[in-house]
Structures are given as structure tokens and as C-alpha cells.
Amino acid sequence: MIPSRGYAVQNKNTPLSPYHFQRREPGPHDVLIDILYCGICHSDLHQVKNEWGNALYPMVPGHEIVGKIRKVGAQVTRFKENDLAGVGCLVDACRTCPSCHQGLEQYCENGFISTYNGYEKDGKTLTFGGYSDCIVVDENFVLKISDKLPLSHTAPLLCAGITTYSPLIHWKAQKGQKVGVMGLGGLGHMAVKISNALGAHTVLFTHSAHKEKDALSLGAKEVILTKDENAFKKHANSFDLIINTISATIDLGLYLETLKREGTLVFLGVPEHELKLHPSNLIFKRRNIAGSLIGGIKETQEMLDFCAHHNISADVEVIPIQKVNEAYERMLKGDVKYRFVIDMHTL
Amino acid sequence: MIPSRGYAVQNKNTPLSPYHFQRREPGPHDVLIDILYCGICHSDLHQVKNEWGNALYPMVPGHEIVGKIRKVGAQVTRFKENDLAGVGCLVDACRTCPSCHQGLEQYCENGFISTYNGYEKDGKTLTFGGYSDCIVVDENFVLKISDKLPLSHTAPLLCAGITTYSPLIHWKAQKGQKVGVMGLGGLGHMAVKISNALGAHTVLFTHSAHKEKDALSLGAKEVILTKDENAFKKHANSFDLIINTISATIDLGLYLETLKREGTLVFLGVPEHELKLHPSNLIFKRRNIAGSLIGGIKETQEMLDFCAHHNISADVEVIPIQKVNEAYERMLKGDVKYRFVIDMHTL
Numbered sequence: 174m175i176p177s178r179g180y181a182v183q184n185k186n187t188p189l190s191p192y193h194f195q196r197r198e199p200g201p202h203d204v205l206i207d208i209l210y211c212g213i214c215h216s217d218l219h220q221v222k223n224e225w226g227n228a229l230y231p232m233v234p235g236h237e238i239v240g241k242i243r244k245v246g247a248q249v250t251r252f253k254e255n256d257l258a259g260v261g262c263l264v265d266a267c268r269t270c271p272s273c274h275q276g277l278e279q280y281c282e283n284g285f286i287s288t289y290n291g292y293e294k295d296g297k298t299l300t301f302g303g304y305s306d307c308i309v310v311d312e313n314f315v316l317k318i319s320d321k322l323p324l325s326h327t328a329p330l331l332c333a334g335i336t337t338y339s340p341l342i343h344w345k346a347q348k349g350q351k352v353g354v355m356g357l358g359g360l361g362h363m364a365v366k367i368s369n370a371l372g373a374h375t376v377l378f379t380h381s382a383h384k385e386k387d388a389l390s391l392g393a394k395e396v397i398l399t400k401d402e403n404a405f406k407k408h409a410n411s412f413d414l415i416i417n418t419i420s421a422t423i424d425l426g427l428y429l430e431t432l433k434r435e436g437t438l439v440f441l442g443v444p445e446h447e448l449k450l451h452p453s454n455l456i457f458k459r460r461n462i463a464g465s466l467i468g469g470i471k472e473t474q475e476m477l478d479f480c481a482h483h484n485i486s487a488d489v490e491v492i493p494i495q496k497v498n499e500a501y502e503r504m505l506k507g508d509v510k511y512r513f514v515i516d517m518h519t520l
Numbered sequence: 521m522i523p524s525r526g527y528a529v530q531n532k533n534t535p536l537s538p539y540h541f542q543r544r545e546p547g548p549h550d551v552l553i554d555i556l557y558c559g560i561c562h563s564d565l566h567q568v569k570n571e572w573g574n575a576l577y578p579m580v581p582g583h584e585i586v587g588k589i590r591k592v593g594a595q596v597t598r599f600k601e602n603d604l605a606g607v608g609c610l611v612d613a614c615r616t617c618p619s620c621h622q623g624l625e626q627y628c629e630n631g632f633i634s635t636y637n638g639y640e641k642d643g644k645t646l647t648f649g650g651y652s653d654c655i656v657v658d659e660n661f662v663l664k665i666s667d668k669l670p671l672s673h674t675a676p677l678l679c680a681g682i683t684t685y686s687p688l689i690h691w692k693a694q695k696g697q698k699v700g701v702m703g704l705g706g707l708g709h710m711a712v713k714i715s716n717a718l719g720a721h722t723v724l725f726t727h728s729a730h731k732e733k734d735a736l737s738l739g740a741k742e743v744i745l746t747k748d749e750n751a752f753k754k755h756a757n758s759f760d761l762i763i764n765t766i767s768a769t770i771d772l773g774l775y776l777e778t779l780k781r782e783g784t785l786v787f788l789g790v791p792e793h794e795l796k797l798h799p800s801n802l803i804f805k806r807r808n809i810a811g812s813l814i815g816g817i818k819e820t821q822e823m824l825d826f827c828a829h830h831n832i833s834a835d836v837e838v839i840p841i842q843k844v845n846e847a848y849e850r851m852l853k854g855d856v857k858y859r860f861v862i863d864m865h866t867l
Contacts, residue, residue: 272781280781280805282757343806410629425797434619434627437808440799450772450797452787455811458627459690461784462809464802 174198175205178520179305180494181231185223188498192231194301196309197293201248203309206258211303212237212329212487213513215359215420215442218501220290225443229290235303236262236288237331237514239324249312257324259316259477260308261331262467264288264300268313276471278314304494306520316474319481326486329359329512330477332467333487337364337416338476339468340439341371344414348372353415353431354393357384360418360441362488362511365391367476368416370483376408378415378428387510391488405431410458412436422446429454429462437461487512493519521545522552525867526652527841528578532570535845539578541648543656544640548595550656553605558650559584559676559834560860562706562767562789565848567637572790576637582650583609583635584678584861586671596659604671606663606824607655608678609814611635611647615660623818625661651841653867663821666828673833676706676859677824679814680834684711684763685823686815687786688718691761695719700762700778701740704731707765707788709835709858712738714823715763717830723755725762725775734857738835752778757805759783769793776801776809784808834859840866 174195181192199205217234219225238260242252252258263285266273270282278285286294289302301308318327337360346352352373354364361377368375369392376395377388385396397404408431415428420442426449428438440463454460468476480486488511492500500513521542528539546552564581566572585607589599599605610632613620617629625632633641636649648655665674684707693699699720701711708724715722716739723742724735732743744751755778762775767789773796775785784807801807815823827833835858839847847860 277781434624440803443798443800443803447796447798449794450809451790451794452811453790455809456787456790456813457811459810459812462797462802463806464799464804465806466803 175307175309177301177305177307179233179301180497181233182221184230185221185228189221189304192233194233196307197298199244199246199309201246202311202313203246204242204249204252204258204312204315205244205307205309206238206240206260206315207243207307208238208240208303208305208517210239210325210328210517211235211515212332212489213497213500213504213515214332215504218504227290229299232290233301233304234289235305236260237328237333238288238303238308239318239328239331240308243307245312251312251317252315257318257320259318259327259331260288260303260310260314261316261335261473262288264310264314265294276469278469279467304497304515306517314470316470316477318477321481322484322486325491325514325516326489328514329363329487329489330480331473333359333363333512334367334480335468335473335476336360336441337418338367338479339472340416340441340465341368341414342472343465344437344439346371346373346414350374350413351376351411353378353412355415355417355423355428356419357381357388357511358418358507359487359512362391364416364418365393366485369393370479370485376412402427410434415439416441418442420444422448425449426451426454429460432458432460434458435460437463440464489514491516495519522654522656524648524652524654526580526648527844528580529568531577532568532575536568536651539580541580543654544645546591546593546656548593549658549660550593551589551596551599551605551659551662552591552654552656553585553587553607553662554590554654555585555587555650555652555864557586557672557675557864558582558862559679559836560844560847560851560862561679562851565851574637576646579637580648580651581636582652583607584675584680585635585650585655586665586675586678587655590654592659598659598664599662604665604667606665606674606678607635607650607657607661608663608682608820609635611657611661612641623816625816626814651844651862653864661817663817663824665824668828669831669833672838672861672863673836675861676710676834676836677827678820680706680710680859681714681827682815682820682823683707683788683812684765685714685826686819687763687788687812688715689819690812691784691786693718693720693761697721697760698723698758700725700759702762702764702770702775703766704728704735704858705765705854706834706859709738711763711765712740713832716740717826717832723759749774757781762786763788765789767791769795772796773798773801776807779805779807781805782807784810787811836861838863842866
């Protein structure tokens with residue numbers, strides 16, 4: 174076994190604190206990665222607090238991982254020692270179901286294996302995430318990372334990047350289209366950058382007037398202040414696609430009425446409360462509501478290559494791991510531009 | 521002007537009663553149709569009672585019209601005297617917006633002209649529907665009716681037929697797919713027949729055990745009794761498409777969980793109350809919710825030709841117009857198999 178150090182929570186009421194544990198010895202298809210940076214995703218907070226009701230403790234969070242290969246298994250072909258490598262939200266899947274065969278492991282019909290807060294394929298060994306010094310992953314679930322972008326800024330692409338890239342590609346955001354992004358946080362700021370890079374006329378919906386300047390500099394062409402119902406009316410029937418990165422409860426009808434005929438509003442995050450749906454907002458323009466979950470391995474690699482090509486990465490604040498609990502508190506207040514990333518050298 | 525007789529309501533509290541009014545003299549592009557049969561749509565009830573809040577009185581309902589051409593305008597090219605003809609939910613549209621250009625007049629961006637309970641292009645003359653002896657319509661909004669099917673059974677195709685055909689085509693119901701139909705009423709029984717004719721494995725969702733036998737004889741291969749939550753679980757993640765013809769409030773999550781990855785649930789009717797939506801039902805399988813409204817003229821003609829080819833028409837109970845108020849009461853109790861059609865000879 175490989176000794177590993179990280180930060181974990183022991184139950185939903187404890188802060189993150191230093192934790193020693195073990196990683197499996199790399200098998201023939203595994204790589205052992207020394208973690209350099211790990212982003213802090215909002216879902217890390219939900220999970221350490223057991224807000225989704227599925228927490229497994231002790232929990233070492235973190236699924237926005239970039240690092241360097243320390244060791245490769247005997248049959249590994251895609252990586253060699255010292256290569257840069259990335260790990261996202263999933264570290265394995267059944268590989269046999271139709272979704273896996275189509276490269277959509279995030280929708281694995283037998284359930285993918287989460288990078289943390291899950292079980293290994295043995296069904297009993299807990300998986301531990303990226304708030305740690307190293308990780309062992311099957312090479313088929315490891316991404317190649319370009320050296321063109323700063324690594325600390327690349328880490329958030331592994332979740333925030335792919336979560337927004339996947340629906341933008343699936344629903345064909347492109348030049349000539351008008352794409353809305355709801356919310357300017359970790360996901361939202363990536364959605365704005367990627368949508369803009371895809372050539373779409375990108376518009377931010379935000380309730381915070383002070384985010385307008387940032388949004389425009391990140392690539393948005395317009396900003397809709399959601400406190401103003403008239404602003405919605407000005408954009409009636411105009412959006413091809415709206416990407417919702419907001420977890421707060423929203424007045425769904427207001428947004429739906431800004432979609433064109435056959436436009437789609439896509440949920441990426443799970444709101445705390447159910448929403449009210451009036452089907453008339455859909456019927457009279459053949460509109461759609463959909464949901465999208467992260468992305469598969471193939472598409473994640475495409476996203477990383479796309480971002481390297483277009484010089485896109487996350488706006489981050491790099492912190493030492495000792496400040497992770499403070500970072501959580503600041504995230505709850507929305508005090509982050511736009512992603513905290515842990516520098517794992519500080520461990 | 522052309523003298524016309526029919527049945528109308530004078531306000532939301534009065535029953536339908538005989539009414540004399542006038543139709544416009546046919547213009548160069550118009551046809552004058554002697555109405556033979558008119559179906560009774562559930563939306564007729566909503567509108568005479570002003571349940572949608574947009575009623576215009578006096579109101580002559582009816583938008584499932586088949587008849588015979590009495591007279592054609594000087595420049596009419598598609599019809600001649602004595603041809604069979606049909607009229608559905610719309611009798612004109614702007615003809616200039618992108619939706620109209622694409623043959624999707626039902627989504628006309630300037631608002632289509634309703635067959636009844638609307639205004640003519642002059643913006644002030646009320647339109648009157650098919651519970652009457654004749655109607656004058658621009659030939660471009662008149663459908664060709666085959667003599668292969670009984671005319672009384674054809675009338676409901678003009679609304680119930682196209683309203684279900686359009687989403688089945690748009691979302692590509694076909695052999696190899698599993699299609700659900702929610703509710704076995706006027707729309708539902710047409711959805712079952714058309715979906716089956718398209719080759720899809722068609723399954724009825726109903727709360728009425730006594731409808732099982734009918735559903736199977738109409739073309740459904742399975743029936744899910746919606747009172748049984750286990751029945752939903754047996755069909756988890758299996759439907760490509762679900763067509764919702766129910767206006768009652770439903771537990772949306774139960775149905776969404778029966779959709780496959782990327783499956784779609786389509787609303788055709790406006791429920792009285794808003795529904796509760798949990799986006800997690802969408803996110804984890806990239807599922808969709810959508811809405812669909814009747815169909816355009818081109819697609820309505822395709823549907824009529826498809827139905828004639830496949831020998832599909834509505835199951836109807838033909839009534840004299842004097843029984844129309846009684847028919848409304850029976851519809852409210854669900855006592856109709858599956859569409860009332862008024863024989864206009866009885867006027």
C-alpha cells in the first residue's frame with residue numbers, strides 16, 4: 174500500500190483536518206499521481222456536510238486534480254513518469270453498459286465510481302479525493318494535461334470546465350446563437366468563457382450588479398440583472414440555450430420565456446428546493462428543460478484540449494491547504510473569484 | 521355576407537344554444553365549406569367557460585371540422601366545388617415570421633388566427649368555429665381530406681390527431697423505441713394509435729384499470745396502472761419518449777424516472793396547477809421535459825395522409841347538435857369513447 178496524507182472530515186460537524194491513510198498499490202493499468210493542485214468545488218461543501226444525504230466518512234474531498242505521474246503500472250501505455258495528469262469527478266465505471274460504450278461514463282448505468290465519497294470496485298474500500306498528496310487511478314480515467322496553461326488554473330477545468338463544456342457542446346452552442354449563463358460563480362465563469370470561445374453571443378443572468386464588469390471582461394456581451402423583470406421582457410423569445418449554474422430557487426417561468434422556439438434551459442446543479450413548472454411556458458414555443466451531469470472521459474479530454482487551444486482556464490485564488498476551512502466559509506458568502514485551488518505543496 | 525347558423529355561448533354561464541350570425545363573403549383565395557362533422561375538443565369546454573381567461577363572446581366553438589367545398593374564390597387553385605376539406609385549430613397566421621416560413625404556423629411569432637375565440641386579420645371581427653353549418657377559410661389553411669376514412673371519424677384528427685402526431689414525429693418515435701402515452705382520452709387514444717403505427721413499442725399510463733383492454737386493442741403493447749408505484753419502478757430508465765395528454769396534476773418525478781438517458785417527456789395540455797420539478801430527475805440522465813402545440817398546416821396534411829394510409833381515425837360517438845350540452849357534461853365525467861363528433865346535418 175502507498176502511504177498518503179491529506180485533509181479529511183470525520184463527520185458532518187467537524188472541520189477539515191490532517192489525515193493519514195493509504196492508497197492501493199498501483200495495478201498493471203494504474204498510474205500513481207503526485208497531486209500538485211486541487212480545486213475546491215461547491216459540491217465538496219455539500220458532501221462534507223452530508224447535505225445530499227449520502228456522505229461516507231472519513232471523507233477526503235476533491236475532484237479537480239492536476240499532478241505529475243510518479244509511477245506507472247506494467248501495462249500502462251498512455252502515460253509515463255513525470256507526465257502531467259488530471260483526474261476529475263470519476264475514477265472508474267462499469268465499462269460495459271451502453272453509456273460507457275458511448276464514452277458517457279458519467280451516466281454509467283451501473284453507477285460510476287466517484288473520485289471521493291464512494292467505494293472502489295470492491296464495493297467496500299472508500300475512495301479518497303484530491304485534498305491529498307497523491308492518488309492512484311486507472312489510466313483510462315486519467316486525463317492528459319497541457320503545459321500551455323498554468324496548472325493551478327487548469328485544475329478547476331476537471332469539474333467546472335467539463336460540467337459547462339458538455340451541455341454547451343451537446344446543445345450545439347455556436348456562432349450565430351445567443352446563449353445565456355445563469356450565475357457567475359465557479360461554473361458560471363467557465364460557462365461564459367467557453368460559450369464565448371465557441372462563438373456564441375453570451376449573456377450573463379445575475380442578481381449582482383457588481384458582477385457586470387467581470388462578466389464583460391470574461392467574454393459576456395450583455396448582462397441581465399435578474400432583479401429587473403423588464404430586463405427579462407427585453408430578451409423575450411431570444412435565447413437558443415440557457416445554462417443554469419444557480420442552485421438557489423428561481424422563478425423558472427421568467428427564464429423560460431426568454432427562450433426562442435425550441436430553445437433549451439439546462440440545469441447543472443441541484444437546487445435545494447423543488448421548482449414550480451408551468452408547462453404553458455414550454456408548450457407555446459416547443460421549449461425544453463433539461464439537465465446535464467459533468468462529462469465523460471473522452472469529452473473531458475476534448476474540453477482540456479479545447480481550453481489549451483483557446484487559452485482558457487479558470488480564474489482562481491490559490492490557497493495553502495491550512496486555509497481550506499476558511500475558504501469554505503468564504504465560498505458560502507460568495508467571496509471567491511472564481512475558484513479556490515489548493516496548492517498541495519503546502520501539505 | 522354569408523348567413524350562417526350554429527350553436528354559441530353568450531357568456532361563461534350560459535349553455536350552448538342556437539345562434540345566427542354571418543360569415544365573410546369568400547375572397548379570391550377563400551373557400552366556403554359546408555360543414556359535415558365537427559369534433560368536440562376538451563379545449564372547447566375550457567374556452568366556453570373562460571377557464572383560460574381569454575374568452576370572447578358570443579363564442580361558436582369547434583376546431584375539428586370536416587366538410588365539403590360549396591364555393592371557391594376566383595384565385596383558389598387547390599380546391600374545387602364538392603371537394604372534401606378540413607379545418608383545424610388555426611385559420612390564418614402572419615405568413616412572414618420565421619415560424620410561418622418553416623411551416624410552423626402554430627408558433628407564429630405574431631400570433632396565429634384561431635378558428636374560433638379569436639379575431640380575423642382586421643383585429644375586430646370575431647372568428648366563429650365549427651359548431652355551425654359553414655365556414656369561410658383561406659385555402660392555404662384548409663386541409664385535403666381523403667374519402668378512404670369515415671368522415672365523422674376523421675374530424676378529430678384536425679386537433680387530437682395533429683396534436684399527438686406532431687410531437688411523435690418531432691421526437692422521432694419509431695420502431696425500436698419505447699413510447700409512453702399518459703392518459704387514454706381524445707388525445708391519448710390517438711397518440712396510442714399513431715405511435716403504434718409509427719412502429720414504436722407503445723405503453724399506456726392510466727389510473728383507470730378498466731381502460732386496459734381498450735388500450736391494448738387500440739395498439740398499446742403494455743399498460744402501466746399509475747396507482748402502483750412499483751409499476752413505475754419496473755419501467756425505470758426505459759422510455760425514449762413520453763407523451764403527456766393529462767391535464768390533471770401529476771407526480772412528475774415518477775414519470776421522469778421511467779425515461780431513458782436523453783429521453784423526453786412532452787406536455788400537450790396545460791395543467792390547471794403548476795407542477796413540482798426536481799431538476800435532479802433530469803440531471804442524472806440528461807433527460808428532457810418539453811411542450812408541443814398542435815401542428816402546422818404542412819404537418820397536418822402529412823398527418824391526414826399518414827392516417828389515411830394506415831387506416832387510422834378516431835373512435836367517436838356521433839351526436840346531434842341538440843345534445844352538445846349533455847356531451848359537455850359527459851366529457852367532464854370522462855364518459856366518452858373517445859371523442860364526441862357533432863353530425864351537422866342535425867342543425
